[in-house]
Amino acid sequence: MSDEMKIGAYICKGCGIGDRLNTQQMATIAEREAKANVVREHDYLCNADGVAMIQKDIDEEGVNRVAIIACSRRAKTEAFNFDGVAVIRGNIREGVIWVRPDTEEAQETTQEMAEDYTRMAVFEARYQTPPKPSGQAGRNPHLLVVGGGISGMTAAIEAAKAGYQVTLVEKEAELGGTAGKLFKRVPNAHPFKDPMDTGVEALKAAIEADDRITVHTSSTITKTSGAPGRFSVDITRESGETITENVGAIIQASGFKPYDANNLPELGYGKSPDVVTQIELEALAKAANGGPIKRPSDGKEVESVVFVQCAGQRSDKEGHLPYCSGFCCNASIKQAMYFKDANPNVDTVVLYTDLRTPGAGGEDFYRAGQEKGVIFTKGTVSEVETGGGLKVKFKDLILDEDTEAQPDLVVLATGTVPNSGVDIEEVPQNEPGEWESDPNSVLNLAYRQGKDLPLLKHGFNDSHFICFPYETRRTGIYTAGPVRRPMDIQQAIEDATGAALKSIQAIENAAQGRAAHPRSGDLSYPSFRKEGCTQCKRCTVECPFGAIDEDEERYPQFNESRCRRCGTCMGACPVRVISFENYSVDSVGQQIKNIEIPDEFDEKPRILVLACENDAYPALDMAAMKGIEYSAFARVIPVRCLGSVNTIWVTDALNTGYDGVVLMGCQKGENYQCHFVKGSEMAHYRMSKVDDTLEQLNLEKERVETYEVAITDVERAPKLINDMAETIEKIGMSPFKF
Amino acid sequence: MSNLNTQMIEKYRNSFLREVEANVEEGEWVKMCMQCGVCSGSCPFGPHWEHPPQEIFMMIRAGKRDDVLTSDSMWMCTSCYNCIVRCPRGLPITHIMHGLAHYAHRLGLAPKENPTHKFAIKFWDNLTRTGRVNELKLGLALYFMNGFSEGIKTSLKMKDIGLGMWKTKRLSPMEIVGGHKCKDVSGLHKILAKAREIEESKAQKFSG
Amino acid sequence: MSEIVATNQTILVVGGGISGMTAALEAAECGKQVILLEKNPSLGGRVSQLYRYFPKMCHPTCGVEINYRRIKANRNLRVITMAEVASVSGDEGNYQVKVKISPRYVNENCTACGECSKAVEAEFDDEYNYGLGKRKGAYLPYAMAYPQRYVIDPRILGSDDAGKAKAACKYDAIDLEQQEQEVDLNVGAIIWATGWRPYDAAKIQPYGYDRIANVITSVEFERMADPYGPTGGKILRPSDGKEAKDIAFIQCAGSRDRNHLKHCSRICCMASLKQTHYVREKYGDDGKATIYYIDIRAIDRIDDFHRKVKEDPNVTFVKSKVASIVEDKATGNPVLRGVNTEGYHRYENPHDLVVLAVGMEPSVPADQFPADVTINEEGFIEPTSQGAIFAAGCSSDALDVNRAVQSATASALRAIQVVNRVAGMEG
Known part of the structure; x- marks a missing residue:
């Protein structure tokens, strides 16, 4: 052009x-x-x-x-x-x-x-x-994987298979992660009957054999700066020696920590060595290596074992995990099989409330456990007594009675806690120009908004979107495996492979200066007029993707390939110096100002509707397809996100003589639907401040309404417009018609 | 308590499930139940159960040996096969029920006054004597099961049916003096003795 | 139709539901050439027929809209609808695929103005609403359909309606002479994303789906709750159109059952928990739900959702596989019989409406795969170690949307590995 x-x-x-x-x-x-x-x-x-x-x-x-x-x-x-x-x-x-x-x-x-x-x-x-190239674009077909468990190793191997270079960093001395500590894993293929090899050694060998993969063990990340396509990462060995690598994208596969069973004294943990967690049982099974498993207290061969499911999980009790860890039911079946395969006469009882073995493989494996003689009892455990032999007290929910078992060993199915680094809401970032790495951080991002990825529910680094599990709030950085969501090995492998794809995509996008979804392919890029900037920091703070840093002079520093082109910065800027080539304060503002405003006495009000292009605008389109009518006084302008709405548009509209303004954005709050995370929320917040402006102009505050509108609000969206028309009819026309 | 019963308690100490798996026909299926309850809900005798099948299975797994073996529950089964057809896990529930009943009977634990239990014994005795069911004797034995006057009353009530059967040659009054039999009665008795021997040795052999 | 360009560096995606769209888009957004085939006249698949997703209660059409926009913006991606794979030969890096394209009888000229539909009189069961409503013989599959182009139902061909439709179109978009086409494609890798179909509820004889009007399936219930659905979003009884306020949900309707589907379909527990919200959303405190279940499989962090529903005093949980349903002739109420196995409680419960949480069955029957893939006993494609046909989404296992998208994203990488190898591309 x-x-x-x-x-x-x-x-x-x-x-x-x-x-x-x-x-x-x-x-x-x-x-x-x-x-x-x-x-x-x-x-x-x-x-x-x-x-x-x-x-x-x-x-x-x-x-x-x-x-x-x-x-x-x-x-x-x-x-x-x-x-x-x-x-x-x-x-x-x-x-x-x-x-x-x-x-x-x-x-x-x-x-x-x-x-x-x-x-x-x-x-x-x-x-x-x-759109002009920012000068920041560049292709670096090299990715960093943080964490050398099954997820990290899989991501590295799969990315390398597609022809990309990989640097794999593991904080322990050995690759393998949690899976490396397992005796065997739950089967992943038909007939789903027996525990199978973990596959860790094979993955290690594949990494060893692949010259595109470089491994750093006993190492952590002490600084990550830059953006997709041009990350600079400091990798520090235990010895303190640091090397710097340049990578195009990052996969965080930092896994999980086992839940601390010391929180469960009522289940006998810590009181008897014969009450163990699932992961501790793996060590016993590894030691037995297919032979009879011996109990820790006296080395006696275990003749009876009780598995307590959901130990410290799915519970609101202080110190418990509120979620289900997803893999533990199958893991207990697998572990019961360790006993049964070594000696069918060992009594193995699984105490559960809901047995969760979903999918094709899950149900087959459950049946296989039953076939091997594992007993499943629906019950809730109240206590494990440890004085003089173990006594598991439980309520049998089927027989509706309180009862007990006296096994040689109790295994607690405790869950997982994500290894997600520091909570950036709690831990402030160093000031620009200063840097100190945090040993608790996984990535040590030198981003203005904080050192690690923002946490979602329960501390997981997950995507909030069902349709977009790899949606991330730090473009080019993807989490994979149980740090993202509780998951089993099978899912972690799929997840890591998917994350590898997304990293590769981020590398290719950065090379072209293209935006990632939802504005896939957008080549425009935010820039700002330095002369006008007041260094208020709103853009840096409000960017939902942490794309904007501050330079040492405290001016914003835009990073093209981190940016998702939502325009939240543009909406935030009080002096309106931020704009995109194809979307700016003017590109919308001039539309607002250049319509025909009829005379006050014409009784033809004008209503400005700023509708999010993702949900509200399609809803209005579909209303039209259904033939639903709305006021002829409305003028609808689609916006990228309600977060991009600068309040100047609203004041300009009112000054120009519009009689009402309706803003339609996506759902905000805990279950937000806003495709740019915080945009809708920011807009609602900003509009709550518009009341002052209205007061100054001596206008009724009903003239500006902000709504959450879903794509299915086919009836409601037009109604909201009509409501505004009615409001205007009631309160009268705006006096600002010139 | 029978000798066999004591033996079995001794042998399967603590594991009634294993005892059932070894000694009860189709008993190895009990562990496969997932407690959905469709068998219990599908049984036409539903409300009359003390313990429906799925509960019996759970009781076996919980080691409730006496409660299960002395229960009259498995004597309720009329072999309609609804439960087998509907069981999502394919458990041969009808067969397990009969297997449990038979086992309880062998151990001498079956409820003495249970009518189906009594009927089963009379039917078996009647059948194995000659290799053919003696309808008349079986009928009368059942009518008089609960005493003489009860027997007279029932016989009178049933007399039209009896006459009808006689007219259509389904029942012969001559049966009372011996009745028809299979060709080789003593051969049949040998077969049955052998079968019992095999069954018992199998139970002995099973180490659990 | 303009010429379809494909080479052994092209990735073919079969199936245009959420998994297929995702796989195609993710690969195309990495810069790969992708062809996406869909059997139906529109992309979207099963998710486009859902009202809300668990656990966020958000609307699937929201994500579908984003994906459609990504498709419209991406020139590496070619979408072909009404297309089915007839056969696949060749091997990794070099497959020959025969594709059969059925006539839509409407060409690219269509502006979706809707005049043809107005002109046509014949009506047929609406597939989009699982037959709960009717649609015209010239129709747009659903409001958001992609491509946004009408379809002529072949059943009106040769009738007056066909002529009327053609006459109503001012844009020369209706072409009644279109014929079935067969196209040969050369591709490097194939992503198989043919998804699932709801298990045929009529096969579960004791539940009387084919006999009792007020016994419906979970997928039908989704359409009923949707304001764009056949009842305009009202939950009504099919027998008499009365409001259904007391609703029973029967879990494992066809799943975890060797008489039907041996596997657990994974999504149905969460789907029913979600649907209890619909009941409450429409009827407030008057809405009641009862869930009859074997195990509630609200796996991983979405167990939150399960626990919240459990706190709802209007939702009751009964551990029981319902034995049978009979219809109370006087009221039309389905009466559920069975045993609550938690403590042995026999019940005979009448409800206004019964929703069967039907299981997930692979769309393509095991013996009808046109390609050489390994199918497990449940009919799902096993992960393969040879060849370059990769399963994505529910053709690989019973998955929820989140996991299906993950699986699709992973399969996109597997396909890219193959085409990169063909291209001799090194990082």
Whole structure:
């Protein structure tokens, strides 16, 4: 796209637009008022002929901003995919004729609506500049894996198989992690009947054999700075010796710590050596190596064992884990098999409340355990007495009675605690220019927002999104394995392979200067005007992805490849110095300012609707498809995220004479749906401050409403607009019409 | 308490499940139950159970030997096979029930006054004597099971059916003097003796 | 249809549900050439028919929208709908795939204006709503369908309706002469993401799905709860249209049962727990739910959700596999019979409506795979160590959405490893 601006406005008459609207009038407005350089109407713009017409103008007339005034930007997207130019969509189908009745009395306001959308499209086009490379892009096909357990080793091997270099860092002296401490693992393939080899040795051998993988054991990460494509990582050995590696992406596979069973004295842990955790039983099984397992207290061969499931888990009790660790039911079945396989006469009882062995393999393995004679009893354990032999007191829930067992050994299925480093909400980052690594941190990120990844529920570094399990709040850094979510080996292997893909993708995105999803492929990039910046730090603090650092002078430092292009920084900036080439305070602000505001006495209010492009805008589109009507006074502008809404847009709108403003963003709070994590929440917060402005202007605060709107709010979204129209009817028109 | 019973208690100390697996027909299936209860819910005799099948299985696993073997529950089964058809784990529940009943009987623990238990004994004795069921004797033995006057009353009540059977040659009054038999009665008796011998030696051999 | 370009560095993804879309997008966003095949007229798969996801209670269409936008923006990805794989030959790095493309009778000219649908009179059972409602003979599969293009039901061909549809279209988008096509593709690796289908509830004879109007399946219940569904989001009894406020959920309807599906379908416990929220959402304190279960498998950190539902006084949990359902002729109520095995309590409970939490069955029957893959006893594809056909999502196991997406992302890498090897690419 050339810098010399040439705007083409193309008005479609198809899908009934030509029948309902005076497109000629719109064309005149585009040309005379909005000053588009080329204006054309077409009967059917999205067909081959219409597209060819536009392409011809691009090729021959030098049109480089294309304003298509037709259907929603969500429709016919591929047809209007022109290379090298900015494409803007004015929505007069879903946005106008489909939400307005086809009646004579509605005609005038409907036409006004379409005319405004014409103005808005041309003005939006005017404020597009061609995305230029930031100079930060670069390809570094090398990734760092932190953690040498099954997840980390798998990620390293799988990435290397795709042709990438890997540096694998493990804090222990040996690779293997928790799985390396196991005697055997739960089977992963048909017939799911017997415990199988952990596979750790094979993974170690594969790593050894692969010259694309470099391993650092007894080492930790003491500093990580940079961004995807250009991370710089300090790896420090136990001896204190530090090397620096440059990598393109990072996988954090830091695993879990076993839950501290000392919190469970009621279950006899710590009181008798014959009460052990699952991981401790693995050590006993390893020592027995297929022979009879001996109990720790006196070395007697175990003849009876009770497994207590959910020990310290799924409980709100102080010091317990509120979640289920997912793998323990299968693990207990596997461990019971250790006993049964060595000697079928050993009594093995699993006390459970819900036996969780999901999927095809899980149920087969449960049956295999039963076939081997493992007894499963639905019951809750109240106490394990340790004086004079073990006594497990429990309530048998099926026989509905309190009873007890006196086994030689008790195994507690305690859960996992993620090894997720420091909680950045609690541990402040060093000031810019100063650096000190934190021994409790896994990554020691030199990011302004903190040293590790933000934690989700229960301390896991998980994604909050069901559809996007690898969504991360630090672009280019992916967690894999049980640090992300409680999981078994099988899932950890899948997870690590997926994380390796995402890392590779981050490397390729960084190389091209492309955004990661949800704005995949976006090449624009936020920049700021240093002269205007007041160093208020709002952008650094509010960026949901920690993409912005501060330099030693305390100016913001944008990192392109960490940025997700949501515009939350732009919305935050009180002096409006942050903008994207294709999305800026002006690209929206000028649309707002350049509509026609009728005279106060015309009784034609104007309502500005700023709708999140992810959920609210599609909801309005679908309402239109269903033929749900809404007020002809609304002017809807899609925004990247409600977080990108700068309050200046709202004050400008009110100053320009709009009578009401409706903001529609995604769900915020604990179960947030905001695709940019905090955007909607920030917007709600900022709008709560708009009341002061309204007061200054002497306007009623009902004129600005902020809502959470879901993509399914097909009925509700139009209703919210109509509610505003009603409110205006009640409180009257804005006095600010000039 | 029978001698066999004491032997078995001694042998399977602490593990009634293993005792069941070794001595009860299809007993090795008991451990496969996952306590869904569909058998108990599907049984047409439902409300009359003291312990429905799934509970019996859990009791076996919990080592409740006396409660299980002296229960009249497994004598309730009428072999409708609803439970077998519906069991998601494929347990041959009907067979296990009969197996348990038989085992309890062998140990002398079966409830003495349970009518189906009594019927089973009478039926077996009747059948094995000649190798053929003597309908008349079996019927009368059942009518008089609970005393003479009860027997007279029941016989009178059933007389029309008896006459009907006689007319259609389903029942002969002559049966009372001996009745029909299979060709080689003594051969049959030898077979049955041998079968019992095998069964007992099998139980002895099983080390659990 | 414009020419389809494929080489042995192309990745073919079979199935356009959440797993297939994810695998295709993740690979394409790494810069790989990808072809995505979908048998139905629209992408979206099962998730597009769900009202909400557990445990966040968010709307699946939200993620679907994002994925559609990613697809629209990505030129490495070619989507072909109404396409099925007929055969696969060749080997890792060089597969020949025959693809059968059924006619849609609507071409790229379609603007989704909807005039054809208005003109047509014939109606058919709406697949999107599992047959709970009707749709026209010219239709958009659902509001968000991708591609956003209408379909002509072949059953109206040759009727007046076909002519009416054609006449109503101003854009020359309806082409009644379209024929089935067969296309040969050369690809380097294949991701198999054909997903699952709900187990046929009519096969569970004692539950009377085929006899009792007020016994429905969990997938049908999802459609009922959806404001875009056949009841406009109202939970109503099929027998009489009355509000169903007291609802029974039967777990393991077809799962964990050697008479039906031997495996645990993993998602159904959470799905029913989620659906108890629908009951409460629509009816507040008047809404009651009872869950009949064997084990509640709310695995890992989503057990939170289970525990919250357990605290709801209007939700009752009964450990029992329901034995049978009979219909109370007077009220239309299904009456559930069985035994609560926690302490042996026999019950005979009438409810307004019964929802069967039906199991997950692989979409492609084991004997009908057109490609050489190893299938386990449950019908799922086993992880393979040879060849380059990789299972993604529910074709590999019964998975929830989160795990399916993980699996799809992993399978994208496995495919990339193959095509990178073919290309001789080293980091």
